[in-house]
Amino acid sequence: MTRYIKADCFYYPDHVKESGYLELNDGKFGKWVSSAPADADIIDYSGYQIAPGLVDTHIHGFAGADVMDNSAEGLHKMSEGLLSTGVTSFLPTTLTSTFEHLEKVSATIAAVADKVTGAKIQGIYFEGPYFTEEYKGAQNPIYMKNPRLDEFEAWQKAANGLIKKIALAPERAGVADFVSTVTKKGVTVALGHSNGTYQEAKEIVDAGASVWVHAYNGMRGLTHREPGMVGAVYNIPNTYAELICDGHHVSPVACEILMRQKGHDHVAMITDCMRAGGSPDGDYMLGEFPVIVENGTARLKSSGNLAGSILKLIDAIKNVVSWGIASPQEAIRMATLVAATSVGIDHLCGQIKEGYAADFIVLDQSLELYATYLDGKKAFQA
Numbered sequence: 001m002t003r004y005i006k007a008d009c010f011y012y013p014d015h016v017k018e019s020g021y022l023e024l025n026d027g028k029f030g031k032w033v034s035s036a037p038a039d040a041d042i043i044d045y046s047g048y049q050i051a052p053g054l055v056d057t058h059i060h061g062f063a064g065a066d067v068m069d070n071s072a073e074g075l076h077k078m079s080e081g082l083l084s085t086g087v088t089s090f091l092p093t094t095l096t097s098t099f100e101h102l103e104k105v106s107a108t109i110a111a112v113a114d115k116v117t118g119a120k121i122q123g124i125y126f127e128g129p130y131f132t133e134e135y136k137g138a139q140n141p142i143y144m145k146n147p148r149l150d151e152f153e154a155w156q157k158a159a160n161g162l163i164k165k166i167a168l169a170p171e172r173a174g175v176a177d178f179v180s181t182v183t184k185k186g187v188t189v190a191l192g193h194s195n196g197t198y199q200e201a202k203e204i205v206d207a208g209a210s211v212w213v214h215a216y217n218g219m220r221g222l223t224h225r226e227p228g229m230v231g232a233v234y235n236i237p238n239t240y241a242e243l244i245c246d247g248h249h250v251s252p253v254a255c256e257i258l259m260r261q262k263g264h265d266h267v268a269m270i271t272d273c274m275r276a277g278g279s280p281d282g283d284y285m286l287g288e289f290p291v292i293v294e295n296g297t298a299r300l301k302s303s304g305n306l307a308g309s310i311l312k313l314i315d316a317i318k319n320v321v322s323w324g325i326a327s328p329q330e331a332i333r334m335a336t337l338v339a340a341t342s343v344g345i346d347h348l349c350g351q352i353k354e355g356y357a358a359d360f361i362v363l364d365q366s367l368e369l370y371a372t373y374l375d376g377k378k379a380f381q382a
Contacts, residue, residue: 003025003376004267006044006086007362011193011332012049013351018353022050022352027375029358036219046360047368049328052336052357053088054313055350056163057343058125058214058242059067060093060286061275061308066286067092072112077116081278083380084349085374087115088359089122089340090148091164092273095287096128099151106159108347113162120359122345123164126155127213130168131193134302136301137218138286138307139193147178156187163187165343167213169194170204183208188343190242191216194229201232205239211342214272215241215258216250234261240342242270243334244308248297264330268339269316274298274308318367328367 004021010032021042022029038043048181060067063081065074075092079297082090092109094102106124113121133141137342149169156163166182167190168175179189191201192213195222212220219229229236233241239263243257249272271277276284276293279323283301284291285310290301293310300307313335318327325335349359358376361369 003041024376049363054086055339056090058270062277066275079116082119084360086314090123093125110160126166132169134195135218171196176207179207198227212241246311252323268342269334271311
């Protein structure tokens, strides 16, 4: 069955197509055409814009649920709730924890990954536990340790091969061999929560790492004698920087500097959202830690440190456009194709392309979300 979406513009990977029609063929994208057949079935979004469904590759929770709850019901709540933010694909993200709990969480995600009916689970992101304490953030340091391949292989087995990305600190012992091995098996390695030097970071990028965990946050800063992790983010080419654009984690000026250094095509916007996303202010838990959510932030009660975010990816897009540091096309690309490419899932999502699943969002002229579509069918209406 062929239908046509009529809209003012369509955000393709490397250009914007102006007013026309986009074919939808049995839940997949077809061709863009300037005019539709006279008897065509047309969904009229005149006055609106069509963009790919958003891709969040670093998200811990939403709608009251947390990945570390190890709850199938919670994962379903996240999946459904994320449609209201324009996200159609995501990587449920773990926290530093025990080997046993991470194994159980992996198995639970694997069991529901192909059963969720909202945003699609395209893999798992292990944020930890191979970090260092100096930049622990909201991660629990008692579980931090050196990487072990046997542990990772057990987690990957429990996950039925779904672990797409793992984050670690480059200064940990044995990291180079670990990274070289897992990247050859198709797993993306991210570097962060680290006090590593520039040279330590570069050595692990040379071993195969390619992503920086929430750039600026949880990493050694840049100084004129030791460029540190931030200097490595800026200066090492062919790597992707995750970036939280909520205006709290990173100032707009620092976001702009990063985008100039990396280029918009190597910045992947993420949320790092925790369970309070889409929920009222108040008291919550992130993993094992009490958190207070107020004034647009989630902070540890014990220290006041930021504890993930309550950011919606659609708001990150609007933020960087309003800050004047990205065009709408660049902003949408950072939250779709760049994010998907950074973890090797761009063959599944992140772009309007013939033959791909018709996961897309409808935006008004102010980039406000109007509707979310999954496989060519409306799944959320604002």
